[in-house]
Amino acid sequence: MPQQPxxxxxxxxTEVPASWRLTTVIDAFLDLAFWKEGHAPSDRAREAVSRRLVELWAAQPAEAEAWLQRCRELYAKELAGKETRQEQLFEALLRHGAAEYGKYGWGHWRFSEAGLLRGAPCGxxxxxxxxxxxxxxxxxLAERLVEAESPETARKRQKLEEETTERRRLEAELQKSQEEGQELRNRLAVAEAGSRELQERCEQLxxxxxxxxxxxAAERSAMLSRMQVLREELKDMHKQRIRELELQQQEARDLVGPTLDETSCGQEPDLAEQLGCFMSDSIFKCDADYYLMGKDLTEVSQVVAADGTILKVAERPETFTATHFVDLHAGGATLRVTPDHPVRVPDARGELxxxxxxxxxxxxxxxxxxxDSGEAAELTAVHLTEMECEVLKIVFEPDLPVAVFSSPPCIQSKGHNKKPSTRRAGEWRKEKAVVDPTDRAVSIPDTAVGSERIEMDLC
Incomplete structure (x- = not known):
């Protein structure tokens, strides 16, 4: 049983709790029986427990006999041959105490109103x-219990207890009646002295x-009126808010509904629909420092997507003639594409x-x-130009957004003027560097088009 505070x-x-049962009192006595005479606290506790045990033994003969019968069954060998009841009680108490001591030890038992709190097994x-x-x-104790079992002693004890209980009850009632009488007299005196004041006070109340x-009643009526007005206002506000949300939802649906790419719905797009409308001079990044123009891409080329994924050109780009193109400017980032080319944008709430x-x-x-950095930027300029131009339809696999560079305009210049050599003209021509016209690699410095590009997807 866990120890309680x-x-x-x-x-x-010093006093046995009235709620303790006969078996609990017996166990408490057997623990205290281990103490020697002369230890004042244990002697006082043992005497209080013994006195209560004798009272319960005489008042509850059925429970007492049931406890002794269980001891006869548990310790049949030890109690066999004990002829007198006193000897049986002595042996039963001693054997039961030894069994309890063997389980929980001695000297550390605690108690509360609920019962005993035994120690840890150590005896x-x-x-x-x-x-x-x-x-x-x-x-x-066995001698005292046998004496308590005498009918005459039990009757005397019971009569004495009843007389004592009745006397205490009468004394308590008398004391209570006296107190109530005194209180009533005081209250009556106060009431008589201030009856007029009480009447006036009652009238005021x-x-x-x-x-x-x-x-x-007036405040309640006014509150109900205000509540009714507020209810109507809330209804109107609710209806207005619903209309606003419906309009916003419709605007968002009109804005982004038709432009959702099939990949946003978890569907794999058909390869024939992954056609991009790029300008022929658009530049694509192939690796960390290698770039190609769109017109130089072949079916074996690979480009880098905006998220770093390597994309494969699924088939040879096709060349077409367009009559319009759009120039988009977002700070230092620029893009030139056909008007129907899809460009990635945030949703209606600005989320990505x-x-x-x-x-x-x-x-x-x-x-x-x-x-291409994954961040949103506002367009600072949008120009629609009507002019025939050559465009490319390119299919990438997988279909992911790519960052497209535009070839920047440049200023012509010459290198350092070197003094002519004394070699013969034939020898000079032999040492000239020969540029391979099939070399299609283009190096695009970051400063040419800015550090950011606009992400594009395929139409």
Missing amino acids: EAKLLKDL SAAWYLQVSPARDHCRE RQQLKETSAKA DKTLYLPAGQLKKGDSVIL
Whole structure:
């Protein structure tokens, strides 16, 4: 049984709790029986427990006989041959105490109103049987229990207890009646002395109650009216908010609904629909420091997507003639594509977690687009130009956004003027560097087009 904060040592007990049963009192006595005579706290506790045990033994003969019968069954060998009841009681108490000591030890038991709180297992049953204080106290208790079983003694004790209980009850009632009488006399004197004041006060209270009731009724009516007005206002606000949300939802649906790429729905797009409308001079990044123009791509070429994924050119790019093109500018990032070319944009709330696209021809100044860094940027300029130009339709696999560079305009210049050599003209021609016209690699410095590009997808 777990130790409780209010529990005290059993040897410090001065009065047995009234809620303890007969078996609990017997166990408490057998633990205290181990103490020798002369230890004041344990002697006092043992005497209180013995006295209570004798009372319960005489008042509850059925429970007493049931406890002794269980001992006869548990210790049949030890109790066999004990002819007198006193000898049986002595042996039963001693054997039961030894069994309890063998389980929980001695000297550390605690108690509370609920019962006993035994110690941890640490004792020896054989030692308990050999200790003389335990035997002496058990023998003395057996004698007292046998005496308590005498009918005459029991009747006298019961009569004495009843008389004592009745006397205490009458004394308590008398004391209570005297106190109540005195209180009533005091109250009567006060009431007689201040009856007029009480009447006036009662009249004041009635008037205040009437005024308060009228005021409460008026306030309640006003509150109900305000609540009704607020209810109507909330209804109107709710309807207005619903209409606004419906309009926003419809605008968002009109804005991004038709431009959702099939990949945002978890579907694998058909290869024939992955056609990009790029300018013929658009430049694509092939690796860390290698770039190619769109017109130089072949079916075996590979380019780098905006997220770093390597894309494969699925088939040889096709060349077409377009009559319009759009120039998009977002700070230092630029892009030139056909008006129907899809450009990645944030959703209606400005979030980037969804893959949304709009045709380049529908974008206007101030709209947001996604750069190759993954961040959103506002378009600072949008120009639609009507002019025939050559465009490429390119199919990438897988279909992911790519960053496209534009060839920047440049200024012509010459190198350092070197003095002519004295070699012959033939020898000079032999040492000239020969440029391979099939070398299609183009190196694009970052400063040429800025550090950011606009992400594009395929139409």
